Amino acid sequence: MIELVAAFQPPLAVDLGALTDLNFLIGVVGVTAGIYTIFALGLQLNVGYTGIVNFGQAGFMAVGAYAMGILVVKTGLSFWVAMPLAIVIAVAFGLLVGLPSLRLRADYLAIVTIAAAEIVRVLAQNARDLTGGNQGLSCSPDFVCYDDAWRDIEDGALDWVEGLGWADPEPLFPLFVVVWVTALVVMALLYLAQRTPWGRVLRAVREDEDAARALGKNSFAYKLQSLGISAALAAIAGFYLALNVASISPKEFEPLFTFIGYGVLVLGGLANYWGVAIGSLIMWTLIGGTRQIDLPITDEQQAALRFIIVGVALILLMAFRPQGMFGKREEMVLGD
Amino acid sequence: MEAQTLPETKGLPVRERVRETVPAQLLARNPERSAFAVIGLFVVVLIALYGLHDVAQTGLNGLSLGSVYALGAVGLTLVYGILKLVNFAHGEFLTFGAYTAFVVNVTLGLPLVIGALVAIVTTAVLGVAFERVMWGPMRARKAGLLQLLLMSIGLAFLIRYGIQFFSGTEIRQLGVDRTETVSLLGLTLGKSEAIVIVVGLAVLISIGLLLKLTLLGKRMRALADNLDLAETAGIDTSRIVLYTWLLAGGSAGLAGVLAATVTDVRPELGFGFLLAIFAAVILGGIGDAFGALVGGLVLGVVIEWSTLFIDFRYKIVVGFVVLILVLIVRPQGILGKARTV
Numbered sequence: 001m002i003e004l005v006a007a008f009q010p011p012l013a014v015d016l017g018a019l020t021d022l023n024f025l026i027g028v029v030g031v032t033a034g035i036y037t038i039f040a041l042g043l044q045l046n047v048g049y050t051g052i053v054n055f056g057q058a059g060f061m062a063v064g065a066y067a068m069g070i071l072v073v074k075t076g077l078s079f080w081v082a083m084p085l086a087i088v089i090a091v092a093f094g095l096l097v098g099l100p101s102l103r104l105r106a107d108y109l110a111i112v113t114i115a116a117a118e119i120v121r122v123l124a125q126n127a128r129d130l131t132g133g134n135q136g137l138s139c140s141p142d143f144v145c146y147d148d149a150w151r152d153i154e155d156g157a158l159d160w161v162e163g164l165g166w167a168d169p170e171p172l173f174p175l176f177v178v179v180w181v182t183a184l185v186v187m188a189l190l191y192l193a194q195r196t197p198w199g200r201v202l203r204a205v206r207e208d209e210d211a212a213r214a215l216g217k218n219s220f221a222y223k224l225q226s227l228g229i230s231a232a233l234a235a236i237a238g239f240y241l242a243l244n245v246a247s248i249s250p251k252e253f254e255p256l257f258t259f260i261g262y263g264v265l266v267l268g269g270l271a272n273y274w275g276v277a278i279g280s281l282i283m284w285t286l287i288g289g290t291r292q293i294d295l296p297i298t299d300e301q302q303a304a305l306r307f308i309i310v311g312v313a314l315i316l317l318m319a320f321r322p323q324g325m326f327g328k329r330e331e332m333v334l335g336d
Numbered sequence: 337m338e339a340q341t342l343p344e345t346k347g348l349p350v351r352e353r354v355r356e357t358v359p360a361q362l363l364a365r366n367p368e369r370s371a372f373a374v375i376g377l378f379v380v381v382l383i384a385l386y387g388l389h390d391v392a393q394t395g396l397n398g399l400s401l402g403s404v405y406a407l408g409a410v411g412l413t414l415v416y417g418i419l420k421l422v423n424f425a426h427g428e429f430l431t432f433g434a435y436t437a438f439v440v441n442v443t444l445g446l447p448l449v450i451g452a453l454v455a456i457v458t459t460a461v462l463g464v465a466f467e468r469v470m471w472g473p474m475r476a477r478k479a480g481l482l483q484l485l486l487m488s489i490g491l492a493f494l495i496r497y498g499i500q501f502f503s504g505t506e507i508r509q510l511g512v513d514r515t516e517t518v519s520l521l522g523l524t525l526g527k528s529e530a531i532v533i534v535v536g537l538a539v540l541i542s543i544g545l546l547l548k549l550t551l552l553g554k555r556m557r558a559l560a561d562n563l564d565l566a567e568t569a570g571i572d573t574s575r576i577v578l579y580t581w582l583l584a585g586g587s588a589g590l591a592g593v594l595a596a597t598v599t600d601v602r603p604e605l606g607f608g609f610l611l612a613i614f615a616a617v618i619l620g621g622i623g624d625a626f627g628a629l630v631g632g633l634v635l636g637v638v639i640e641w642s643t644l645f646i647d648f649r650y651k652i653v654v655g656f657v658v659l660i661l662v663l664i665v666r667p668q669g670i671l672g673k674a675r676t677v
Contacts, residue, residue, distance in 0.1 A: 047482070053482060053485070100660070100663070100664040101660070101663065101664070104663060104667055105667075106481055106482070107422045107481060107485070108618070108663055108667055110422065110485065111422075111611075111614050111618070111659070111663075112659070112660055112663050114611065115611055115614075115615075115656040115659050115660055116656070116660065118611055118652075118656055119653050119656045119657070122649075122650065122652055122653050122656075123650070123653065125649075126647070126649040126650060255607075259489050259493070262486055262489070266486060298504075300500070300504050300505060301501050301504075303500075304497040304498075304500040304501040305497070305501060306497075307493050307496075307497040308493065308494055308497045308498055308501060310490075310493055311489075311490040311491065311492070311493025311494035311497065312490065312494055313490070314486055314487065314489060314490030314493065315470070315487050315490035315491060315494065317490075318474075318479075318483050318484075318486050318487040318490065319470070319473075319474065319487065322479070322480075322483045
């Protein structure tokens with residue numbers, strides 16, 4: 001431990017050039033921030049608009065990603081059929097978790113949902129025949145991979161972009177475009193849904209569940225719908241996550257990522273869909289950016305430092321600006 | 337707000353319907369006895385299927401795991417009940433204790449007992465320190481549940497990755513001989529597991545007696561019931577809050593050392609135990625320290641029993657399933673009083 005005193009020396013070189021690098025902007029920040037925008041939009045619907053403290057989002061993402069992967073790799077189903085099926089499976093799992101738990105107080109719900117997510121992760125870790133365990137799931141023995149269909153599209157898109165005159169395009173550019181188009185479409189749909197009678201009942205459930213029930217609204221059904229939609233969004237985020245990494249593995253679905261989702265949520269502010277995108281961009285610039293800065297510490301320490309920063313940011317944000325950047329202060333108060 | 341006062345709404349009563357079944361009614365009327373009846377039945381079935389020896393052996397293993405859960409749970413439940421704080425950083429208190437013991441025991445080469453004592457004291461101080469700089473001021477500002485919850489997650493990150501920053505992700509061992517075993521009545525047990533059980537149970541019983549018999553315990557229960565009312569009644573609440581954190585931090589620090597004794601020392605140590613500890617808390621009823629002790633021990637034993645019929649790699653899932661089942665059937669806990677959840 002003594003040799004680590006060196007860590008306290010001031011940073012020697014900060015390579016700010018990296019922050020304007022296209023690979024960094026698209027590959028490191030862009031794609032991941034887009035994926036976590038979709039992921040946290042579900043949380044926004046739950047926490048910001050319905051008052052459900054869903055801590056199982058990483059688990060729903062895992063169910064979506066694994067269901068898609070297993071259907072393609074193990075059963076040979078087409079990627080395009082596997083995706084909607086995987087969404088259905090993730091929603092079904094969301095409803096299964098929600099049915100017994102959505103009646104519980106916010107803190108109990110948080111614990112149940114995180115436990116459900118951990119069940120999924122531990123199962124994924126150990127059911128090796130199905131999921132590949134910690135090695136991850138990517139291809140079958142005869143080289144059918146879950147991302148084959150996407151790779152064809154990606155290659156075509158990259159050739160096309162190259163034809164337009166972008167020599168040596170960033171390989172993640174096609175995924176970047178698809179992820180962000182999805183994120184913006186989801187954002188717009190949720191924004192519009194919030195302005196329908198359905199959306200207004202959700203708000204009513206969040207503000208005063210008893211009042212909503214007194215008006216004859218089945219608040220439980222609305223909460224269940226909210227959780228189901230959120231699980232679907234988590235599944236979609238899971239597909240893109242799977243395409244962004246070489247294999248679907250349990251470490252991508254640790255509770256840590258749900259917590260990062262909450263970081264994204266409160267950075268942008270509760271009850272604000274556009275804020276989620278901003279929050280996600282800030283979060284991943286912060287996490288990715290600290291990777292670019294050249295500190296006189298080991299890579300492992302730098303990795304730890306990233307999450308120390310996230311933790312401190314979360315504490316300070318909750319202490320001094322719980323409403324986030326674009327949220328309203330009163331949204332932080334959940335009735336209990 | 338009482339559950340009974342809620343308006344009846346069409347299509348709602350999923351849980352109400354469950355309550356109408358006979359076992360659920362029995363459970364509602366006499367939760368403790370029915371819980372022990374269920375466990376007793378479970379034991380009889382297990383003995384019939386796997387023999388007395390295996391059941392006793394796994395049960396004994398479960399006691400060492402359960403001691404860690406129970407020690408972790410007692411602090412978490414007090415903080416949860418008295419300060420209404422769902423402290424997701426509680427697992428990191430265990431980690432902090434384990435690393436403190438590691439530094440004293442391995443880096444400095446002192447006996448593990450000294451390491452454990454230092455861990456208890458430093459973790460207790462850590463608990464009080466965060467109360468002073470974070471939780472106290474936030475309570476004064478009437479921070480909401482979600483706000484405090486997320487803050488505790490931020491704190492968990494800070495502690496866990498702070499530890500990782502200084503000592504890396506390397507998995508370490510405390511200076512204990514894990515190969516030595518002790519035999520008792522035909523059962524064998526690792527010496528370190530045996531020590532964990534003895535130390536764990538001794539401390540747990542002391543804490544239990546302290547809280548049941550002394551005025552401090554009574555005052556803690558008063559605060560858990562209604563902090564403002566307790567203050568009006570002349571209880572020095574800030575002092576009780578201080579003792580609560582000392583007890584929560586100290587017991588968590590010891591739990592971390594015991595956990596490290598039977599497993600290893602790594603940055604995720606505490607977080608790995610946290611959900612099971614939450615399960616123990618809920619099993620015993622939130623705020624009920626005695627319940628948490630029993631809940632932790634029962635959970636540890638049930639989890640180890642489960643390895644008789646399912647792959648041991650899935651045993652932690654059993655803990656989560658128990659947690660979810662308890663929340664569905666009886667969210668106020670087996671030992672908890674009926675109240676709104």
